[in-house]
Amino acid sequence: MKREKLRAVIIGFGNVGRKMAMMLTEEAGQYPGLDGLDLQPVAIFTGRHGGVASAGGIDLMKALKQYREKGSFPEAPMAVLQALETMDYDVLVELSTLDIKKRGEPAISHVRAALRRGKHAVTANKGPAAFAYRELSDLARRRKVRFLFESAVMDGAPVFSLGRTLKGVRVTGFSGIFNTTTNYVLSRLEAGESMAEAVRTAQRLGFAESDPSLDLDGWDAAAKTAILANVFLDAGIDPLQVERRGIRELTPEAAARAATAGKRFKLVCRAWREDGRVRAEVRPQEVGAGHCFAAVNGRAAALRLEFDMLGPLWIMEEDPDLMDTAAGVLQDLLVITTDD
Amino acid sequence: MKREKLRAVIIGFGNVGRKMAMMLTEEAGQYPGLDGLDLQPVAIFTGRHGGVASAGGIDLMKALKQYREKGSFPEAPMAVLQALETMDYDVLVELSTLDIKKRGEPAISHVRAALRRGKHAVTANKGPAAFAYRELSDLARRRKVRFLFESAVMDGAPVFSLGRTLKGVRVTGFSGIFNTTTNYVLSRLEAGESMAEAVRTAQRLGFAESDPSLDLDGWDAAAKTAILANVFLDAGIDPLQVERRGIRELTPEAAARAATAGKRFKLVCRAWREDGRVRAEVRPQEVGAGHCFAAVNGRAAALRLEFDMLGPLWIMEEDPDLMDTAAGVLQDLLVITTDD
Numbered sequence: 250m251k252r253e254k255l256r257a258v259i260i261g262f263g264n265v266g267r268k269m270a271m272m273l274t275e276e277a278g279q280y281p282g283l284d285g286l287d288l289q290p291v292a293i294f295t296g297r298h299g300g301v302a303s304a305g306g307i308d309l310m311k312a313l314k315q316y317r318e319k320g321s322f323p324e325a326p327m328a329v330l331q332a333l334e335t336m337d338y339d340v341l342v343e344l345s346t347l348d349i350k351k352r353g354e355p356a357i358s359h360v361r362a363a364l365r366r367g368k369h370a371v372t373a374n375k376g377p378a379a380f381a382y383r384e385l386s387d388l389a390r391r392r393k394v395r396f397l398f399e400s401a402v403m404d405g406a407p408v409f410s411l412g413r414t415l416k417g418v419r420v421t422g423f424s425g426i427f428n429t430t431t432n433y434v435l436s437r438l439e440a441g442e443s444m445a446e447a448v449r450t451a452q453r454l455g456f457a458e459s460d461p462s463l464d465l466d467g468w469d470a471a472a473k474t475a476i477l478a479n480v481f482l483d484a485g486i487d488p489l490q491v492e493r494r495g496i497r498e499l500t501p502e503a504a505a506r507a508a509t510a511g512k513r514f515k516l517v518c519r520a521w522r523e524d525g526r527v528r529a530e531v532r533p534q535e536v537g538a539g540h541c542f543a544a545v546n547g548r549a550a551a552l553r554l555e556f557d558m559l560g561p562l563w564i565m566e567e568d569p570d571l572m573d574t575a576a577g578v579l580q581d582l583l584v585i586t587t588d589d
Numbered sequence: 590m591k592r593e594k595l596r597a598v599i600i601g602f603g604n605v606g607r608k609m610a611m612m613l614t615e616e617a618g619q620y621p622g623l624d625g626l627d628l629q630p631v632a633i634f635t636g637r638h639g640g641v642a643s644a645g646g647i648d649l650m651k652a653l654k655q656y657r658e659k660g661s662f663p664e665a666p667m668a669v670l671q672a673l674e675t676m677d678y679d680v681l682v683e684l685s686t687l688d689i690k691k692r693g694e695p696a697i698s699h700v701r702a703a704l705r706r707g708k709h710a711v712t713a714n715k716g717p718a719a720f721a722y723r724e725l726s727d728l729a730r731r732r733k734v735r736f737l738f739e740s741a742v743m744d745g746a747p748v749f750s751l752g753r754t755l756k757g758v759r760v761t762g763f764s765g766i767f768n769t770t771t772n773y774v775l776s777r778l779e780a781g782e783s784m785a786e787a788v789r790t791a792q793r794l795g796f797a798e799s800d801p802s803l804d805l806d807g808w809d810a811a812a813k814t815a816i817l818a819n820v821f822l823d824a825g826i827d828p829l830q831v832e833r834r835g836i837r838e839l840t841p842e843a844a845a846r847a848a849t850a851g852k853r854f855k856l857v858c859r860a861w862r863e864d865g866r867v868r869a870e871v872r873p874q875e876v877g878a879g880h881c882f883a884a885v886n887g888r889a890a891a892l893r894l895e896f897d898m899l900g901p902l903w904i905m906e907e908d909p910d911l912m913d914t915a916a917g918v919l920q921d922l923l924v925i926t927t928d929d
Contacts, residue, residue, distance in 0.1 A: 272898065279897065279898075280757065280759075280897055280898050281759065281897075282756070282757035282758055282759050282897070282898070283757050283898075285757075286757065405758075405898075405899045405900075406899070406902055407751060407754060407755055407758075407902075410751075410754045410755070410756075411747060411750075411751055411754065413754065414747060414750045414751065414753065414754040415747060415750070415920070416622070416750075416919075416920045416923035416924055416927060417620070417622035417623050417625075417626065417916075417919055417920055417923045418622055418745075418747075418916065418920065419620075419621065419622050538878065539884060539886065540884065541881065541884045541905065543884070544879060544880065544881045544883070544884050546879065551903075553907075557619065557620055557621075557622070558612065558619075558620050558622070558623075558745075558912060558916045558919070559745045559746070559906075559909075559912070559913055559916050560745075560906055560907055560908050560909050560910065560912075560913050561906075561907040561908070562746055562747075562904065562905065562906055562907070563891075563903065563904065563905035563906075563907065564902065564903065564904055565881065565902065565903035565905070566899075566900055566901070566902055566903075567893075567900055567901040567902070567903065568900050568901070569900050570900065572898060572899070572900075573899055573900050576757075576758065576898045576899050579756075579757055579898070580755070580756045580757055580758065583756035583757045584756055587756060
């Protein structure tokens with residue numbers, strides 16, 4: 250297989266970034282499908298742990314070892330935007346996390362800077378597609394490059410890739426369970442734990458955001474719902490326009506009452522067309538035991554798509570972890586190397 | 590959108606063929622995604638109800654009306670293979686049904702004849718991909734044409750389309766519930782009906798094969814399992830090599846006993862690698878109520894794919910009907926018009 254060199258500016262070198270680096274180096278033997286991808290960083294930036302940049306290219310394995318040994322890189326030799334605007338690269342890999350208060354910034358500016366220069370942009374950050382999908386996808390189309398964000402919703406499950414491959418079929422609406430943390434917390438409430446206990450467990454297990462309001466108040470779910478509505482329903486909305494109710498008001502008692510009636514609380518996301526516009530909402534709902542949503546346990550997530558000329562389809566990921574998120578980013582990078 | 594004319598030889602004008610014709614003519618206004626497709630038959634053949642052929646093209650709407658009025662076409666003006674080998678067309682649309690005793694023939698010969706002449710082949714018949722996948726897919730590759738069969742498994746659910754779009758990710762195994770009739774019959778057994786009653790109901794509702802052994806003895810499920818194993822695991826097997834047990838031995842009493850234990854019988858299909866080869870099986874299994882398979886009700890179907898660098902993914906179709914099967918064929922036709 251032809252190995253295509255992709256020079257990359259990587260922003261974010263946390264769990265996902267390091268897992269991606271491991272899959273491309275130390276673990277490469279396990280993933281023959283990655284043979285065709287030769288990712289060559291020219292810069293790696295972190296939020297608070299420095300950065301590295303080298304016009305001649307950075308050895309990814311060495312960078313990974315260096316970061317592991319010191320827990321950080323040296324002070325970054327230049328600003329992120331400076332790198333994006335001046336360095337020679339093929340793709341921006343944006344792996345920072347969503348800042349809802351900053352409405353997706355600075356990730357949006359990073360993606361914009363790359364696309365404007367005719368560079369591809371791949372991001373696991375929900376911000377760009379949740380807050381600026383139309384602008385950035387139009388920009389990418391004009392520059393004939395890719396703006397991809399497979400892992401922003403349901404990790405590595407090929408949701409957007411499936412959307413690109415559907416021929417003739419139009420999406421008319423969707424519903425789903427997208428936020429792992431609330432889904433896990435709800436299952437702990439069912440087991441009798443308090444909200445606070447359940448959140449602490451999720452944080453300890455490493456899949457709750459450090460700011461729990463992103464999960465509990467439904468912001469993460471709303472961001473994902475906005476992205477799906479933007480991509481599949483051409484909604485042009487952002488997370489603030491998603492009608493949103495979180496799970497903070499739910500109690501172990503309410504969960505127990507639902508269980509007695511053979512039901513389970515789930516944080517259900519939905520979007521649909523109504524009176525010529527797209528409406529979207531996130532709110533806790535009781536679902537019956539026979540319903541597929543009730544089988545979305547623990548860290549699982551599910552998307553139910555409705556179509557014009559197909560009955561509803563479900564896509565569910567059973568138990569995603571870091572590898573799945575990294576795999577979503579890697580799939581996007583492979584789209585760039587194989588579709589062009 | 591550019592409308593691309595596709596001259597077609599259509600074999601089979603039963604429920605699926607006529608639904609496809611309706612969607613392309615009378616119902617076209619409902620499906621804007623089909624705008625780009627201008628299917629122009631040059632021949633339509635049926636199994637026992639005659640056929641039509643015209644080098645200048647057949648008006649699909651008129652042919653549909655003619656068939657509806659008379660319940661048949663006139664006697665076919667030539668043999669199917671003669672048409673495939675001599676007429677001028679772009680794509681074979683093979684909509685006949687699987688004949689397991691004839692090991693997928695004559696559909697395989699039809700597809701082979703088209704591919705050999707460098708014509709695309711789209712089929713809803715399970716035979717070609719179940720019994721001759723390697724030969725036909727190699728032939729298509731050499732001739733640089735498409736051999737597509739999206740609706741052979743899970744109707745219009747884009748299973749193979751998803752497979753083509755997955756980048757870098759390798760499938761390591763799968764399981765699923767693919768046969769609608771047995772799934773429905775099992776649910777009727779749970780409701781206390783006898784096997785014979787349940788089969789009659791399924792036949793009356795129009796989704797059991799007229800020969801119930803195809804469903805009840807697991808042949809339909811085995812054919813679908815063979816196709817998925819051939820495509821996703823490069824198995825090179827046929828339905829006779831799938832270890833197969835049907836549901837005939839199951840009784841309402843056994844279903845009731847399972848229900849008492851919180852379980853449900855499902856005809857589960859599986860394939861996996863073992864000792865350097867691919868093994869595949871179809872057999873009734875009890876699944877727990879919390880398992881996603883237990884939520885596959887009535888006519889639904891589900892596929893669980895396992896991967897090397899992704900956790901397991903599920904694809905489920907909720908309540909497919911004729912439209913879904915026709916939509917699968919139409920998606921394949923659109924792949925031909927848009928990917929070339």
